[in-house]
Amino acid sequence: MSKAGTHTGAQLIWECLTREGVTTVFGYPGGAILPTYDAMVDFSIRHVLVRHEQSAVHMADGYARASGRVGVVVATSGPGATNLVTGLATAMMDSTPLVAITGQVGSGVLGTDAFQEVDITGITLPVTKHNYLVTRAADIVPALREAFAVAKSGRSGPVLVDITKDAQQGRADLDWEAAEPIRHLRHLPPPLDPEALARALELIRHAKRPIILAGHGIQMSGARAEVLTLAERADIPFALTLLGLGAVPATHPLSLGMMGMHGEAWVNKAIQEADLLLAFGMRFDDRVTGKLKEYAPHAKKIHIDIDASELGKNVPVDVAIAGDLLTVLRALLPDVPVADRSKWLKQIRGWRGDSAVRDIKNLPDDGHLYAAHVMHDLWRLTGGNAVVVTDVGQHQMWEAQYYHHDAERSLITSGGAGTMGFALPAAIGAKLARPEAEVWVVAGDGGFQMTFAELMTAVQEGVKVNIAIINNGFLGMVRQWQALFYEGRYAATPILSPDFVKLAGAFGIHGQRVDTRADLAEAVAAARAAEGTALIEFRVEQEDSVYPMVPAGAALHEMIRRPATHAGASAIAETGSDPV
Amino acid sequence: MPHVLVVYTDDEPGVLTRVASLFRRRGFNIHSLTVGPTERPHQSRMTIVVDAEEATVRLAVEHLRKQVSVLEVQQLGDRPKVVRDLALIRVAAGLDVRSEVLQLAQVFRANVVDIAGDSLAIECTGGPDKIDALVDALRPFGILELGRTGAVAMARGSRASPQPRLTAAPQPASNQAMSV
Ligand SMILES: Cc1ncc(C[n+]2csc(CCOP(=O)(O)OP(=O)(O)O)c2C)c(N)n1
Ligand SMILES: [Mg+2]
Numbered sequence: 001m002s003k004a005g006t007h008t009g010a011q012l013i014w015e016c017l018t019r020e021g022v023t024t025v026f027g028y029p030g031g032a033i034l035p036t037y038d039a040m041v042d043f044s045i046r047h048v049l050v051r052h053e054q055s056a057v058h059m060a061d062g063y064a065r066a067s068g069r070v071g072v073v074v075a076t077s078g079p080g081a082t083n084l085v086t087g088l089a090t091a092m093m094d095s096t097p098l099v100a101i102t103g104q105v106g107s108g109v110l111g112t113d114a115f116q117e118v119d120i121t122g123i124t125l126p127v128t129k130h131n132y133l134v135t136r137a138a139d140i141v142p143a144l145r146e147a148f149a150v151a152k153s154g155r156s157g158p159v160l161v162d163i164t165k166d167a168q169q170g171r172a173d174l175d176w177e178a179a180e181p182i183r184h185l186r187h188l189p190p191p192l193d194p195e196a197l198a199r200a201l202e203l204i205r206h207a208k209r210p211i212i213l214a215g216h217g218i219q220m221s222g223a224r225a226e227v228l229t230l231a232e233r234a235d236i237p238f239a240l241t242l243l244g245l246g247a248v249p250a251t252h253p254l255s256l257g258m259m260g261m262h263g264e265a266w267v268n269k270a271i272q273e274a275d276l277l278l279a280f281g282m283r284f285d286d287r288v289t290g291k292l293k294e295y296a297p298h299a300k301k302i303h304i305d306i307d308a309s310e311l312g313k314n315v316p317v318d319v320a321i322a323g324d325l326l327t328v329l330r331a332l333l334p335d336v337p338v339a340d341r342s343k344w345l346k347q348i349r350g351w352r353g354d355s356a357v358r359d360i361k362n363l364p365d366d367g368h369l370y371a372a373h374v375m376h377d378l379w380r381l382t383g384g385n386a387v388v389v390t391d392v393g394q395h396q397m398w399e400a401q402y403y404h405h406d407a408e409r410s411l412i413t414s415g416g417a418g419t420m421g422f423a424l425p426a427a428i429g430a431k432l433a434r435p436e437a438e439v440w441v442v443a444g445d446g447g448f449q450m451t452f453a454e455l456m457t458a459v460q461e462g463v464k465v466n467i468a469i470i471n472n473g474f475l476g477m478v479r480q481w482q483a484l485f486y487e488g489r490y491a492a493t494p495i496l497s498p499d500f501v502k503l504a505g506a507f508g509i510h511g512q513r514v515d516t517r518a519d520l521a522e523a524v525a526a527a528r529a530a531e532g533t534a535l536i537e538f539r540v541e542q543e544d545s546v547y548p549m550v551p552a553g554a555a556l557h558e559m560i561r562r563p564a565t566h567a568g569a570s571a572i573a574e575t576g577s578d579p580v
Numbered sequence: 581m582p583h584v585l586v587v588y589t590d591d592e593p594g595v596l597t598r599v600a601s602l603f604r605r606r607g608f609n610i611h612s613l614t615v616g617p618t619e620r621p622h623q624s625r626m627t628i629v630v631d632a633e634e635a636t637v638r639l640a641v642e643h644l645r646k647q648v649s650v651l652e653v654q655q656l657g658d659r660p661k662v663v664r665d666l667a668l669i670r671v672a673a674g675l676d677v678r679s680e681v682l683q684l685a686q687v688f689r690a691n692v693v694d695i696a697g698d699s700l701a702i703e704c705t706g707g708p709d710k711i712d713a714l715v716d717a718l719r720p721f722g723i724l725e726l727g728r729t730g731a732v733a734m735a736r737g738s739r740a741s742p743q744p745r746l747t748a749a750p751q752p753a754s755n756q757a758m759s760v
Contacts, residue, residue: 121594125601130648133594150648183590187645309642312635 005171009137009163010039013101015174016144018043022072024063024432026056030076032116033103035168037074048432048461051453053080055425057087057158058451061096062389062426065412067433070151073100078116081162082123086419088158089127093416094243095220097156099147100128107135107164120162129157137170146181153184155307156220189306189323192331200302200319201335207276207300209344210236213259213288216243216415217281217305217325219408224248226329227280233333235341237348239267241282243415246405251384256348260288260556262397265548266351268556271296273347279303281325284314285416286552294555304328365517371395371470371540373517375402378440378468381524386438387412387430391423391447393477395470397546399442421450427465428458438466438528445471445497455507458533466527467535469500473542480545484560500537510534582611583637584663584733587626587644588651591617595649599626602647608632608640612665612730623651627733660736666703666729667711668693672722673700681721688714699724 007015013036017025024046029037040047050056053075060071071091075081081102091098105114121131130150132143140163147159204210218227224247231238231254238248239259249255256267268290271277277299282288284303289295292314301317303310308322321328365373375398378386388403389412390396396413405411412430414422423443431439448469458465479493504511510530514523514537527534547562589595596615603610611629618625630637637655644653673681678700685692685702688710694701704714708731715726 122597125598126605129646146648154646183648186648186651307642307646309639309646311642313639 004173005137006173007137007171008035008039009140009168009170009172010035011042012137012140012172012174013144013163013168014039014043014045016141017045017072019176020070020144020148022070024048025072025074026050026059026063026429027074028053028056028076028080030078030080030103030116032077032105032165033074033080033101033168034076035165036101036103036163047074048428048457050425050457052451053083054087054421055451055454055457057084057091057098057100058419058422058425059429059432059454060098060100061087061091061094061422062412062429063433064091064096064098064429065094065426066387066409066430066437068409069097069433070148071096071098071429073098074102075100076103076116077105077120078118080116081120082118084120084160085124085127086417088124088160090414090417090419090422091158092127092129094414095156095216096158097151098158099144099151100158100160101144102160102162103168104133104162104164106166108166110135110164120160124160127158128160131160132162134161134163134167137167137172140167140172141174141176142179142181145176145179146183149181149184154187154189189308192321192323192328196319196321197328197331200321200332203276203300203302203319204234204236204278205337207236208341209270209274209298209347210234210276210278210341211256211271211274212236212238213241213271213277213279213282214238214244214248215241215280215282216247218244218247221281221306221325223280223326223329224408226326226333228252230329230333230336234336234339235345236278237270237345239263239271241285241288241415242400242413244282245400246408246410247281249406250404251406254345258400260285261290261550261552262401262546262548263288263550264401265355265559265561266348266353268548268550268559269351270348271299272555272557274299277301279305279317280329281305283307283310286314289314290550290554290556290558296556367516369515369517369520369538369540370544371398371472371538372402374468374470374520374538374540375399375442377517377520378442378524379403381521382438382440382528386410386440387427387434388440388442389413389423389427389430389465391441391443392418392420393444393447393475394472394480394544394546395442395444395476397477398470401546420444420447423447424451424465424467425454425457427467428454428461428463431463431465432461439464441465441467443467443469444476445469445473446475446495449495449497452503455504455509455533455535459507459509462532464530464532464534467533469535469537470540471497471500471537472540472544473497476544477546479543483543483545484549485551500535504535507533511537513537513539515539581631581633583630583632583634584656584661584731585626585628585630585637585641585644586654586656586733586735587628588618588653589624589626589647590649590651591622591624592649595624596626598647598649599628599644602643603628603630603640606640606643608636614730614732616732627731629731629733654735656733656735660738661733662736663707663731663733664705665708665711665731666705667715668725668727669702669704669715669718669723670694670699670725671702671718672698672724674698677721681718684714684717688717690714
């Protein structure tokens with residue numbers, strides 16, 4: 001261990017974070033990261049003590065998604081580090097820029113199965129953009145600077161930096177300039193190919209039935225205005241992916257709504273009938289394409305994404321452009337001709353047909369509380385201005401269908417990974433990133449029970465989030481599949497919950513239960529007015545299903561629709577095939 | 581169909597794992613992978629022979645290009661190239677057949693690198709086809725041991741052949757390279 005040097009490795013870590021503009025980190029201490037915690041008190045970075053390291057990553061993830069900044073996590077070696085894995089995988093799938101710092105056993109005992117040693121760089125290799133094992137204090141600043149650059153550049157994502165205890169304790173000089181990262185610049189997108197742009201313009205010019213597929217990449221690239229300009233000028237409607245919700249406004253006249261497995265039937269129909277798809281910052285996930293062989297059979301496809309390895313991965317495309325969406329659209333826009341596609345728009349409107357009638361939110365109040373009602377009313381009561389952080393399951397889809405997101409970064413949800421337990425911690429992170437925002441958690445009774453210990457983190461940190469638990473007494477989304485594809489055998493999906501109101505009491509927060517739609521508005525008002533975090537348990541219809549639904553593996557237009565006559569319980573499937 | 585990729589990387593431990601893990605995870609079939617130092621310090625060069633369709637190989641290339649430790653990926657494709665494999669073959673060769681084996685080795689311009697009482701070790705360099713042919717020719721005598729390096733490849737020089745974009749690598753800020 002070197003005695004020379006102006007700083008200890010631990011000080012260099014905080015010095016580095018400070019210079020990177022980090023103001024908040026999420027973490028949990030332990031032996032191998034103790035030197036770093038010891039040095040923390042001399043720096044003015046806020047540390048949020050979580051109740052489980054997985055939640056620390058979700059918090060950093062929510063923080064990053066709400067703000068566009070890099071989220072930072074600190075954890076100890078061994079179990080502390082392995083607890084990060086699900087969070088990192090979640091962030092990787094949804095391209096969230098994160099830097100996770102883990103302590104590691106001393107370099108002298110690496111590889112000896114020392115106490116709390118795990119090969120976390122090996123374990124996280126496939127769920128991080130890159131990772132580092134740092135064994136000397138002098139390498140800390142170069143590794144961390146590069147980690148931030150890698151996390152943010154290109155298609156962003158999580159990076160892990162594992163730092164041995166002796167590296168934290170050792171000394172080194174702080175040479176910021178010498179540590180300027182450059183390797184992340186190696187693989188910037190190639191210069192735009194004018195020929196590809198020309199072909200894209202040609203396709204746009206000739207398209208009679210075009211649709212924009214609006215993805216997460218729009219807000220990551222900051223291309224909202226350009227997408228809207230293109231859509232309006234060329235009169236092209238847009239359909240959104242789950243993570244694209246909010247990237248362009250839901251209430252825009254050209255907005256069709258969500259596509260895919262639980263997208264609107266007419267949106268999927270329109271995609272199947274389209275003659276041109278303009279895929280902007282999305283990756284043709286199986287949840288949006290359905291059966292690939294029958295996906296948008298009449299459409300030419302233009303795919304623009306910053307990640308060249310996404311082009312042609314799932315869907316063969318006619319024009320593939322690897323690049324930052326904003327840059328590409330700015331290059332295209334001057335030559336996009338004004339057009340009138342009212343005939344096409346009218347045709348799509350026609351397909352809405354009986355959808356509104358089947359729409360559960362328009363059904364008469366029969367005394368039952370439906371999750372869709374809760375979402376619809378929550379949208380109205382918050383003026384559509386809340387940041388909603390959802391968990392994973394039926395409630396997530398209902399939120400996506402009935403809470404209309406106009407603002408960017410107003411829906412935070414685990415899309416690619418579908419990680420239950422994400423919502424509460426991610427919401428706490430989001431609120432810390434944007435204290436002025438009204439933040440709502442929408443979680444199922446199942447997912448909420450995975451991470452509700454973080455209620456205490458919210459209390460300890462004085463964070464106010466409002467929580468809507470959609471309690472249907474089931475792992476609802478799985479139960480729905482069992483109802484539709486497994487002859488209604490509910491194996492391991494009925495789930496008991498604690499008394500959530502009492503639970504709220506135990507955490508010292510406001511808690512309330514709602515059984516009928518009539519009581520909803522008052523409860524929401526009380527939660528909003530409560531000083532700290534507030535929880536509402538909505539006891540909703542137990543065996544309701546999310547419609548429409550494209551069974552996994554079916555073509556996009558083969559949707560199961562909500563039975564027109566009866567909105568409730570055991571909807572009978574119109575298809576019997578096993579989806580997986 | 582086999583495709584030949586040449587990949588330049590930073591010379592740091594872990595790079596091979598990253599590349600191998602990427603191929604495994606994405607289901608790209610590696611036929612052979614060789615790695616060694618280059619004329620530049622801190623840089624390694626891999627030759628990867630991938631058994632896949634053209635479109636899959638393109639994806640593999642794009643995935644490799646996303647790796648922080650990868651400097652440059654060349655897909656040799658149809659370009660004129662030299663592909664060489666080295667094989668060490670121990671073949672049963674009692675006195676009765678020894679001259680026959682030696683003659684075969686000569687035809688293939690292979691060297692005898694070890695002579696034992698009842699066997700010969702033969703070293704042969706060449707394109708994979710040539711080595712396959714030698715192995716086939718020797719098989720009737722009885723192959724006792726066979727080791728092959730896997731292909732090392734290089735594009736043939738021509739006015740058009742681009743130089744690899746060898747941006748100066750920063751002193752690896754990462755990684756296992758700096759372990760004790
Ligand atoms: C960590 C994790 N485990 C399992 C699943 C599989 N899964 C997807 S949705 C779901 C049910 C969620 O139940 P709940 O939280 O009550 O929400 P609901 O569907 O009832 O609205 C399950 C188990 C998952 N997505 N994540
Ligand atoms: Mg539930």
